[in-house]
Amino acid sequence: MFELLNISPQVLMGQLLLGLINGSFYAVLSLGLAVIFGLLNIINFSHGAQYMMGAFVAWMLLTYVGIGYWPSLILAPLIVGAVGIVLERLALSRLYHLDHLYGLLLTFGVALIMQGLFRNYYGISGQPYNIPDALSGGQNLGFMFLPNYRAWVVVASIVVCFGTWFMIERTRLGAYLRAATENPVLVGAFGINVPRMIMLTYGFGVALAGFAGVLAAPIYSVNPNMGADLIIVVFAVVVIGGMGSILGAIVTGYGLGLIEGLTRVFYPEASSVVIFVIMAIVLMIKPEGLFGRTS
């Protein structure tokens, strides 16, 4: 079969592994989007800009304060999440009773403003951010050279994805959250502070974007447009997985990373389109998405 496709099993293995690595970013980003949409019904278009902020905050911590990669991995998502909470309190919370479209427009506008500000201050060429010493170098797997940092990205993203899924689907806190989405008035009547919970959920979703940004900083160029290039693909991932489905976002994130990786071998020109083709097919066959619940 490999001969038939004119590709060696080694190359195929290598490409599958790379697909998994890219899928890790898709999974973490689409997870944040799915959490925000599933629990708040907000289409968070500033997710890409918040991912970019995560990378920039890590770079700023290193450049101005001298704080390295590991503390940044915690600090940067907290800072970005806090900025998200401010946005939620000041603006988003006023839009919950309106159509989805208003939230989308607001977050899209915020994304443009943030990108513009960063571009104005830091230029467009990007800033260097090195791989932490503990993770430099790599392993020779026989079929490919796997940089240690990429292996770390896969592990970190799986841990974060599983943790988030577990928290929302299997814990008491998650149950409150899901209940608050179904019927905020009733949950409020039980004495739970629903607005605060929603605020923290948005902050958490945004922090996930910031976390992905810190993960990406050492391997992609830290520049103001890094999120804008990625956000459309991530939205497609969420749509394919089923809007608001946590598990759907995770599984589709990894799955589409793999499919995109394979396309890069067989027909590289199509690699940026393949996800959208799949999205179109999924929408025709199962409009609620692969893991979506029919309402």
Add this chain to the structure above:
Amino acid sequence: MIRKLAMGATALTMLGTIPAMAQDTIDVKLGVLNDRSGVYADLSGEGSVVATRMAVEDFDAAAHGLNVEIISADHQNKPDIGSNIARQWYDVDGVNAIIDVPTSSVALAVAAITAEMGGVMLNSGAGSTELTRGQCQPTTVDWTYDTAALANGTGGAMTTEGGKKWFFLTADYAFGHSLEENTAAVVEANGGEVVGTVRHPFPATDFSSFLLQAQGSGADVIGLANAGGDTVNAIKQASEFGITQAGQSLAALLMFVTDVHALGAETAQGLNLTEAFYWDQNDKTREWSARFEETFGSKPTMVHAGAYSATMHYLRAVAETKTTEGPKVVAAMKAAEFDDPLFGKGYVRADGRVIHDMYLFEVKAPGDSKGEWDLYNQKATISGEDAFLPMIDECDFTKNAG
């Protein structure tokens, strides 16, 4: 914004002209048109305005009887916006020359309008060879570089040094294709061969799978026929995947000092690239770049340097001919050879192509780099005649003038 600038400039011009009339001064209005917010904002942008202003000051325009104003605008890398601004500048605002204009599609549109309106186009930012070949104009002066010179510099040098087998990683659009084509021709002419090509979507973020294909091809050299963020990401990831360490070399076919700065010497070390100017070449370039940095905050790119030198040569021609009529000024620019502090000796060829030396640089190892901008070692000088393509007959405006 443009209107405000234009109004301000008009007011200034009026102030300037009243007493000047008596001394018979010539009003010259220069428009710097480039990308001020997008991907090319760092390599051109405000820096080109600063460089142009420095040229006006260094030339001492007032002493030569010139009253020079500079205005600027953002073309957002869109040909329609660029064309509109150019037309308004020539028609309403009385601009005499348009400077910089990165992004080839915009530059070609502006060059055509310039010829029609009798202005002058001093190109520094755009790289297409079409500007002085297929779509050449008698009023175009293409100062700094073009894709053929980059291909000759990097492609030629690396092939003769033993990089016989090439694999191209090409951005899948017109610019990438033409850069790949130019370079492949140079590689083959020097006895090399192209063993494979992969066309990646533009823009792309992850290059690892393309790089792995390049690695598997057994090529000596991986040619990056892309630009800006794509090149930066591809190089960063090639280093991460141990491709450069394993013996394959990377050839960045279009790269500016700002891109190398963004990568950092750690990642970019050993990279070969061609530029027309580097700030640390000699005392003159160092002196000029230090003054530039004082005003602008970072070292100049070759595009900034080109904006300076082109403006200088232009003002000299205006002072000499005592006119701002585009065709006459350009003819005077072509008549006189120049010895420029930044580009050395050179001349403007009849087709508008400026012939000056190009340089092959290698990015320093971090240990050898003494500062954040101390990035290149000069490896070779490529004479202008070898670097640029020969003139085609249709573009010989000394013969086809009028």
